[in-house]
Amino acid sequence: MMPAMRIIVTGGAGFIGSHLVDRFIALGHRVSVIDNLATGFRRNLNPKARFYEEDIRNTTRILGIFRREKPEIVCHQAAIAEVMKSLRDPLPTLEVNVQGTVNLLMAAGESRIRKFLFASTGGAIYGEPKKIPAGEDTPPAPLSPYGLSKLLGEECIRYYARTCGFQYLLLRYPNVYGPRQNPRGEAGVVAIFAGLMKRGDRPTIFGDGSKARDYLYVEDVVRANVLGLKRGRNETLNLGWGRKVTDQKIFDTLAGRMGCPKPPRYAPFRKGEVNRIALDARRAGRRIGWRPSITLDAGIREYLKATYPAVRKCRPRDSRR
Numbered sequence: 001m002m003p004a005m006r007i008i009v010t011g012g013a014g015f016i017g018s019h020l021v022d023r024f025i026a027l028g029h030r031v032s033v034i035d036n037l038a039t040g041f042r043r044n045l046n047p048k049a050r051f052y053e054e055d056i057r058n059t060t061r062i063l064g065i066f067r068r069e070k071p072e073i074v075c076h077q078a079a080i081a082e083v084m085k086s087l088r089d090p091l092p093t094l095e096v097n098v099q100g101t102v103n104l105l106m107a108a109g110e111s112r113i114r115k116f117l118f119a120s121t122g123g124a125i126y127g128e129p130k131k132i133p134a135g136e137d138t139p140p141a142p143l144s145p146y147g148l149s150k151l152l153g154e155e156c157i158r159y160y161a162r163t164c165g166f167q168y169l170l171l172r173y174p175n176v177y178g179p180r181q182n183p184r185g186e187a188g189v190v191a192i193f194a195g196l197m198k199r200g201d202r203p204t205i206f207g208d209g210s211k212a213r214d215y216l217y218v219e220d221v222v223r224a225n226v227l228g229l230k231r232g233r234n235e236t237l238n239l240g241w242g243r244k245v246t247d248q249k250i251f252d253t254l255a256g257r258m259g260c261p262k263p264p265r266y267a268p269f270r271k272g273e274v275n276r277i278a279l280d281a282r283r284a285g286r287r288i289g290w291r292p293s294i295t296l297d298a299g300i301r302e303y304l305k306a307t308y309p310a311v312r313k314c315r316p317r318d319s320r321r
Contacts, residue, residue, distance in 0.1 A: 002230065004028045005114075008071040010056055010104065011078030012049060013040030015181045015188075016119065016173075016221055020075055021046045023222050032069045034062070035078065044180055056100035066107035074108050075117040075225060076101065082186040083124065083144045087272045090145035097149035102156050109164030117228050118157055121150045122172035122238045122279040123213060133214070133242035133280040136172070144272045154236065161234065169232040169288075171224055174240035174279050177299065178218030179306040189250055190215070190303060197260045198308055207269040209248030214240040214278040216292060217299035224290045231288040240279035241292050253300055258308075 007024050011017035012033030017040070024031045025048050033045065036055040045051055050069070054061050056078050079097050080086065086093040101118075108116055124147030126134045142148045154170050161168040181188045183195025193203040205211075216239055224239050251264050269275070284290040294302070 002027060004030060005072045005229070006030050006032075006070060007073040007075060008032045008034060008066070008069060009049075009075045009077060010034045011040060011076075011119075012046075013037060013042065013044045013051075014077065015044075015178070016176060016218055017075075017077035018044035018046070018180055019178070019218050019222050020077065020225055021049050023226060024075075025049060027226070032065070032071070034065060039182065039185065056103055057095060059103050059106070062103045063107045063110065066111045070111060071108075072114045073117065073229060074104060074113055074115075076104055077119045079119065079150075081121075081146065083146045083272055084186050084270065086144050086146035086149070093145050094149050094152075097146070098152045098156065101153040102160075105156060105160035105164075108166060109160055113166050115167040115169065115229070116157055116161060117225055118153065118168065118170045120154055120170050120172045120236075121147060122240065123174050123274060123277055125151050125172060126274075126277060128275060129277070132244065132276060133240070133278040134238070135280040136236050136238055136283055143274060167233050169228040169234075170236040171221075171228065172236065172238045172279065173221060174214035174216050174238075174277075176216050176218055176221050178303050181218075189213075189247065190254070190300065191307075193251055193254050194258065194304065194308065197254060197258050202262045202265050203251060204265045204267050205247045205251060206267050206273070207247065207275075208266065209251070209264075210246055211269070211273070212244035212246045212276045212278070213274075214243060215245050215250075215296055215299070216240055217294040217302070220292050220294055223293075224284065224288070227288045227290050235283075235287050237284040237287060237290075238279040238281045239284060239290070239292070240281045242278050242280050244276055244278045245296060253297065254304075257300060257304055
């Protein structure tokens with residue numbers, strides 16, 4: 001049994017962060033959440049966590065929270081994680097994902113934390129690599145300010161960990177899906193497609209359907225972070241299956257399970273998005289003992305059961321409206 005630790009989770013009212021909070025609390029840890037509720041929801045908050053409604057860009061407030069909570073671990077999930085938003089207006093993404101991360105690191109250094117866990121991205125950092133699946137040694141080549149912001153965040157973490165004397169674990173996520181993912185956001189194809197299908201709308205696929213990602217169910221991401229509490233000293237690790245899954249495959253799988261006969265709409269491919277990527281996560285197996293366990297079919301089944309338990313078939317949209 002792991003001894004209880006004091007953990008701060010940023011973005012703990014959001015999709016991935018709230019699942020992490022639930023698991024950490026279930027394991028007996030004392031958890032504090034920092035979230036400005038820009039994309040998170042109060043309904044996702046675990047009542048046993050201490051909640052601070054705060055923006056990670058607020059240097060003074062963040063330092064005050066750290067002084068009060070005296071964390072041993074920081075699990076940093078908060079971010080603007082939308083490629084198209086970062087292309088339209090890069091400054092908010094850079095401010096939150098870089099400046100906000102530095103604020104946390106300065107507070108972490110003063111508080112003498114043990115370890116900093118970071119939600120990075122493998123889907124956006126590597127760009128269009130020649131070899132797929134991409135390993136951690138693949139040269140970074142982000143195509144968007146979002147990918148750049150995560151790369152800069154990683155470098156900031158390495159610097160502060162080195163100068164302040166704490167450990168870090170950088171986890172490069174693929175496309176994560178599961179319950180609590182916002183179907184009305186810009187990111188999260190599974191949630192967006194399913195939400196539209198439930199309303200009787202036709203999802204839009206950007207491109208011809210061949211654009212491909214590596215998909216990972218949220219519980220597998222949670223398990224990697226839990227392992228990272230004790231394992232993985234100053235490591236950068238990919239998570240994922242190492243398999244390319246096309247947009248068309250996601251659409252067809254959801255349509256089959258939700259009984260939706262309507263085909264998708266197709267629109268031009270969007271500049272700045274990666275065309276094809278999958279992540280080689282074998283190093284995570286060697287370093288922290290992590291391997292993916294929940295297949296795409298099983299994960300989508302669990303997602304639909306948790307999110308739309310009453311859905312048996314798609315409701316056709318009323319054409320008179």
